[in-house]
Amino acid sequence: MPAPAPAVFTRLSALAAIDDVDARGTRVIPETFTGEPLGTVPVGTAADVEAAFGTARAAQPRWAARDAAERAAVLDRFRGLLVRHRDELMDIVQAETGKARWAAQEEIMGMLFAARWFTRNAPALLRPQSVPGAFPLLNRASVRTQPKGVVGVIAPWNYPMLLSVGDAIPALLAGNAVVVKPDSQTPFSALAAADLLYRAGLPRGLLQVVPGPGTEVGTAIADSCDYLMFTGSSATGRTLAERAGRRLIGFSAELGGKNPMIVARGANLDRAAKAAVRACFSNAGQLCISIERLYVERSIADEFTEKFLRAVGTARLGAGYGYTADIGSLISAAQLETVTKHVADATSKGATVLAGGKARPDIGPLFFEPTVLADVTDEMECGRSETFGPLVSIYPVESVDEAVRLANDTEYGLNASVWARTKADGERIAARLRAGTVCVDEGYAPAWGTTGAPMGGMGTSGVGRRHGADGLLKYTEPQTVVVTRFLNLDTPPLVPTAVWQRVLMSITRGLRFLPGR
Missing domain, CATH: 3.40.309.10 (Aldehyde Dehydrogenase; Chain A, domain 2)
Structure with a gap:
């Protein structure tokens, strides 16, 4: 079975979020098995990242306003397209990485697992959750979720589809837009998965893929995003964590292992x-x-x-x-x-x-x-x-x-x-x-x-988690909404302040007998 045709890579290259390809230049991506050229991809710059974030920020509020079940429906259609196009996706992954075909199938299976679990569970996890208010009857409390905004994903070359667009799945379901920087050696894998998301009905502005060097494109993403997801070496993870810390944004990373x-x-x-x-x-x-x-x-x-x-x-x-x-x-x-x-x-x-x-x-x-x-x-x-x-x-x-x-x-x-x-x-x-x-x-x-x-991971193997409820909710900001009913905490008319404060203290002490207190 031969490598994918050059026309495949030409088409995918056009999906990169880079406006002026001639001005930016291109990079030749070789087939790993032989070293022969597969195709060329435009090389992004900090200006391209800025433009991508502008597009993503413009698209994100409309996406967040849609019901979580509607967002899940788009990702579920994407899951169906993964199954239908799995052979050509594996061809692209193999061409860029040189891995055996069964290992390339691991990427497809990983995205299928993620798309299935998150689309089934995200609507319930994102639904407002009732919690006991401070004072029974007087307060009704709920915890809601709001998307972070635009999530940055800096992906590695070893699983270039799963750890780029695969990591975008929960971020998108949570109502965010995403800007992805694929590794410079494997941009076509990320672009191929992004193409299927667009075909599934995801608005183009919501997912922007910007190929380019980490020193420029990766740094610009880290300096622009509202949350950063990174997979790579522990050394680079430390550097990115410092940048995220200076900006006081959330950061998650899967790093090295022995x-x-x-x-x-x-x-x-x-x-x-x-x-x-x-x-x-x-x-x-x-x-x-x-x-x-x-x-x-x-x-x-x-x-x-x-x-x-x-x-x-x-x-x-x-x-x-x-x-x-x-x-x-x-x-x-x-x-x-x-x-x-x-x-x-x-x-x-x-x-x-x-x-x-x-x-x-x-x-x-x-x-x-x-x-x-x-x-x-x-x-x-x-x-x-x-x-x-x-x-x-x-x-x-x-x-x-x-x-x-x-x-x-x-x-x-x-x-x-x-x-x-x-x-x-x-x-x-x-x-x-x-x-x-x-x-x-x-x-x-x-x-x-x-x-x-x-x-x-623990230790220098990572910060935060992907998968599960943690892997979805990390892309959100929790918001507590408490509604006060009947009367507020001001001292009622004709009641001495000291008496009212004793009443509040008595109620507070009595709460220990209630479930969940």
């Missing part, structure tokens, strides 16, 4: 070894929630390692738009260099290569073998730093207690995986881990796909 898997005695080692291949090497390891550390109880370490290496050895590394490959390409020369350096650094300091360890230019310019290391120490770059590539280290441990201690011995806290004798044992281990999500008897996908639950 995610552990614990394999305890009694676990099903065949299942654990097979699932670990997906958990470690999905999207060639370029996934914030993928596994980079394997802690295995020593009594089963040799057996697990043998099974895991056998599974790694049968994984198919390859390029193509069909389901013939298990592991795809890295995204860029910079990622290839990072993985190569981490392996070289580790082996030079005493680590043992159990599998892989080499680039594979015979397959494509950016391919690297799935690599398993042993004898890794904290002095090695890959010991504590995120590689974000097809590299995992395996550590035998004496006990589950030691595994938990080592798993938690990190600045990160995004995702973890646990395999134990029983589900109950796995849940008990999970409760001891400092991670935003933990999968028992899987790697990462069930936690990600559970869209009704919050998803995010």
Whole structure:
């Protein structure tokens, strides 16, 4: 199956929110599998961001005034279009990222999960909620939601559709407009998803996609938006958090991870070894929630390692738009260099290569073998730093207690995986881990796909959450409205002030007997 036709990228390029393409210049986007050009995309500037926000701010009040159920209907039509166009969307994602087709399908599934959960639940979550007033009968209180205004989304390249337009879904449902900056390496994926939203009936002004460099376009979005959603490195997240803090706007971020898997005695080692291949090497390891550390109880370490290496050895590394490959390409020369350096650094300091360890230019310019290391120490770059590539280290441990201690011995806290004798044992281990999500008897996908639950990190792995009620309501401002009936708190006529104050105090003390007080 060939790469998508050039006409596809020409059409998508025209959807970018950039007025004067000739004045701004263009960037050539290569097909990751081969390095050959796919198409060109205009390069935005701060002026384009300013114009995009002007358009978005003009469109947002009319959108917010529509009933939440009407907004949900638009997003539900978008969900239907995702299903209908999933093959061409996967083609575009693969062309830009080089991932295997099953990993590209993860993006479509993730957006389907998000669109389904938010469209079904947003109207109820956004409905005014009654709460007890300060004084029974006298006060009727409700909590309402108001949209933030225009949300800025700065998206990464590793899941360029899901983490750009996918993150816009709850923001739009909450009544906001959105300005998206896709990563410069993967603009077409975001534009393709935006195109389906427009076809579903979303007013064009509400979602603006501005490709361009982070130093200019990303900074301008951070300095213009009413709320900022970012996915990327912890270092960039800190910088953006500082900018948001200076402006006193809300900020949410999913950042890096050095995610552990614990394999305890009694676990099903065949299942654990097979699932670990997906958990470690999905999207060639370029996934914030993928596994980079394997802690295995020593009594089963040799057996697990043998099974895991056998599974790694049968994984198919390859390029193509069909389901013939298990592991795809890295995204860029910079990622290839990072993985190569981490392996070289580790082996030079005493680590043992159990599998892989080499680039594979015979397959494509950016391919690297799935690599398993042993004898890794904290002095090695890959010991504590995120590689974000097809590299995992395996550590035998004496006990589950030691595994938990080592798993938690990190600045990160995004995702973890646990395999134990029983589900109950796995849940008990999970409760001891400092991670935003933990999968028992899987790697990462069930936690990600559970869209009704919050998803995010602890420590330097993130701030705030996506998914669930938190992932919707973060894009709103809560507003408390209290209606006073019958009489207010002024002292009634003919009643001495001291008597009235004693009455108020008596009522206040008596409220403790009422439910919810």
